[in-house]
């Protein structure tokens with residue numbers, strides 16, 4: 131028996147616990163065969179705030195740091211929107227990314243021909259789409275300093291109150307995410323589309339220069355560039371043209387979500403959040419869906435896929451990741467659909483979908 | 493006879509002159525009946541750079557300022573990408589916006605049921621969509637100072653070269669664009685969706701506060717809020733839920749382009765760029781399409797629609813604007829299509845499309 135992998139389970143709020151439970155069930159079905167793990171749960175989000183007064187307790191951060199991987203559910207609850215920004219549930223997401231040194235968000239979006247019917251796009255536009263969005267997750271206007279409120283120092287609105295933030299990327303910061311994207315492209319169709327706004331932003335000009343420089347190490351990868359507005363258009367009109375998309379934190383936020391909706395449900399694609407360490411964080415990437423919480427109707431597949439990504443990227447078990455992914459595809463081919471997936475032949479609940487994946491694993 | 497309106501015509505590069513020629517032809521067909529105009533052409537973009545060494549000559553700015561309205565074609569040519577940013581053709585766009593004090597970009601995107609077949613989205617998702625994107629066009633990270641390159645002052649990449657920009661919005665700046673959006677919503681279905689990233693950005697928190705404050709003057713308008721990532725998803729999955737979308741310069745850039753692609757061609761929707769003055773700038777909003785330049789196959793309809801917006805917003809002739817819009821709808825109903833519009837029954841060239849609109853005016 132191999133040593134047990136330590137998995138931190140941060141289920142969070144809303145449907146988080148329900149979808150994580152299904153992913154854990156799938157992992158449990160793989161126990162044995164040289165694979166074992168130990169689960170350690172910790173509070174995060176609105177639940178953690180109610181328990182401890184902060185959405186991200188230090189003990190949760192420490193447990194995550196002491197683990198081989200983090201399986202993350204979802205956090206967020208509009209009932210806490212009146213709190214100071216630093217106490218809102220979503221703040222835990224930014225805090226975890228920072229604490230774990232996660233600077234790469236890899237979201238894979240694929241639309242197999244037989245699921246194209248689920249997409250808001252016409253089947254002929256999306257069938258066969260397979261896009262990986264590599265989003266830088268640490269820098270950009272998300273974390274640049276200074277930021278806040280002040281009296282406008284100049285311009286036609288001088289003297290008024292203004293909100294301001296600093297957008298920025300340093301060369302090394304772009305370099306490390308560019309390598310992640312080029313390496314991913316090499317494992318796929320060797321096409322990388324860099325997205326920025328170099329026609330307007332100084333930040334983007336440094337970003338693009340560095341990406342072009344890193345490209346010299348990957349002569350086998352075809353590099354193209356699009357401005358963020360054009361990229362959004364192409365993603366909607368011709369998604370099949372993309373293989374890997376590389377973008378900074380802000381554009382990547384918008385584009386990875388736009389891409390995930392092409393599958394027809396944000397309950398399908400999963401994200402791997404990675405840093406320099408082997409330890410990554412894995413999540414469905416959708417919200418807490420409070421309106422359907424505890425009704426056993428949420429789609430657990432994105433979270434089950436997140437568990438597969440965890441096996442691949444943090445636990446060294448690509449073989450088991452592939453088995454889970456094949457099982458997910460199998461149940462979808464069988465026609466099983468949770469309520470979010472329109473047009474399905476057999477609508478099932480959260481638990482039944484998890485059970486079906488377990489059955490398909492065998 | 494009324495005094496002749498002075499219209500500055502800035503055709504620009506690529507297909508710009510071809511589409512503007514059709515819009516001018518349509519305007520000419522409306523001459524008489526108390527409507528007269530005087531056209532004054534001026535160079536802009538790559539053409540202006542070749543003539544004068546700058547993409548936006550001072551004489552062009554002066555002519556625009558001395559006009560009642562500006563009809564703008566398109567600028568841009570990748571052959572000038574090696575130039576310093578300040579000399580590239582696209583710089584003329586930013587320069588004109590600034591010089592004319594244009595702070596509102598209104599892009600109307602509608603998909604009548606009979607044209608839903610052109611959309612990349614399934615007909616049942618887009619039929620009847622009618623969205624107005626109100627984009628703030630003057631502030632945000634587009635113009636905030638300081639910006640440029642520097643040595644990173646702190647953080648893990650301290651000492652390295654970094655690119656940086658300042659995102660910012662002052663209260664009054666948000667207030668004036670919010671009023672534009674609320675007023676527009678009032679003339680339509682009275683639903684306004686504000687888009688920001690208030691869960692992350694200080695700029696967005698001020699933005700949202702002011703929008704909520706301005707909303708008190710418009711109790712008849714229903715105000716909702718979405719983060720930019722969710723807005724992009726909803727625009728793709730459920731575009732019919734939107735009436736008016738309000739966004740800052742950067743998010744508005746992405747969302748207005750994403751919305752325009754829902755029509756199936758960026759050759760269809762037009763933009764009105766407005767400021768405090770009666771004088772606005774009107775454009776198709778698409779690029780120069782150098783690959784199809786001078787082949788008489790470009791779609792002139794967006795530019796013809798831009799001329800209609802000009803009649804409405806700057807020249808006080810809503811009646812004529814409506815006639816042009818009805819004529820455009822008529823030729824599309826007749827089945828006329830330029831090459832960019834897939835699935836058409838009668839594919840025609842740029843000139844033939846312009847002629848058809850003129851015929852339909854009568």
Ligand SMILES: CC(C)[C@H](C(=O)O)[C@@H](O)C(=O)O
Nearest residue numbers: 220223224383415691692721
């Ligand atoms: C909750 C929010 C801070 C977060 C982000 O913008 O990064 C979310 O949108 C995401 O993409 O995970």
Ligand SMILES: CC(C)[C@H](C(=O)O)[C@@H](O)C(=O)O
Nearest residue numbers: 329330359582585586745777
């Ligand atoms: C060319 C560029 C500066 C411009 C912008 O980003 O505003 C363009 O994308 C637009 O939307 O008109």
